[in-house]
Amino acid sequence: MSINLEWNEAQVREFEEKGYLLFRGAVDPERCDAIREISEVHLRHRIPPVELESEYIGIDHEPYRRTIRRLRQVYRRDILFREWMEEPAIRPLLARLLGEMPILVTAHHNSVMTKMPATSTHTRWHRDQRYWHYRDNRLLSVWLALGREDSQNGVLEFIPGSHRMEFPSESFDEKEFFRDDYAPNREWIDKRESFVLEKGDLILFHASLLHQAGSNGSDAPKFSLVYTVRAAGNLPLEGTRSSLYEEIPLPPVTP
Ligand SMILES: O=C(O)CCC(=O)C(=O)O
16 A cells, blocks of 8 residues: 655755645545544544643633544554554655655654534644754654645645744744734735645645644534654754654665
8 A cells, every 4th residue: 555656856846945745646545534534433532642622722611622633642543543654655755855864753743633613723823843842943744634625624824935934033922823913924924825635635844834724614524644754863852842752763665
């Protein structure tokens, strides 16, 4: 069970410039369905660790307390997650984009992101790296759509090139969200790009890339599987959360 992923040096340059790359139809719908089914079981039984909507937005009452925002640390939950995160066919591309052997990190974004209808909220502009602690910023995330993602159910939006920017501290609020009420941020936000994703589409994006996603106005949950890899030399800082969880080296694969 491999994936359909052809890439070239022009796309590597595009990733460096924009901070993300989109691959259509990379994963078979059947594989996505199998991953989604196991995710739904874990969700139904609320198998920990999970992140609740109430924890994310800091409002500790219903309906947010019963709304799961993500199943965390999914790598060891099921063979289907492990196989996907260790998929050999994507490794050469990850190594090329990171400039080194990739290491799978489970401290962050090793998740099934779930966006529930009505009870989940808008995800504001942010960089994933805001609470991550590594020597440098050579980290990227691999986002697999397990179903359609569009403006109805909270599609991802990106600000191309923002991963290369050093913004002044005023651009961010106290929770490190990129402020949309701060006038100088507008010219960046106006450059936003988004794509309707179909089941099996893949987006790779840099950990410093600004992105957001809307709430889910449809009547079905949105499911996406996400994992993060770091460059082998980009070590987590000791004593931080980033250093506390299992990491899995993804060495080069021999054809
Ligand atoms: O709400 C979403 O679907 C995106 C989630 C996200 O970007 C995050 O949790 O970092």
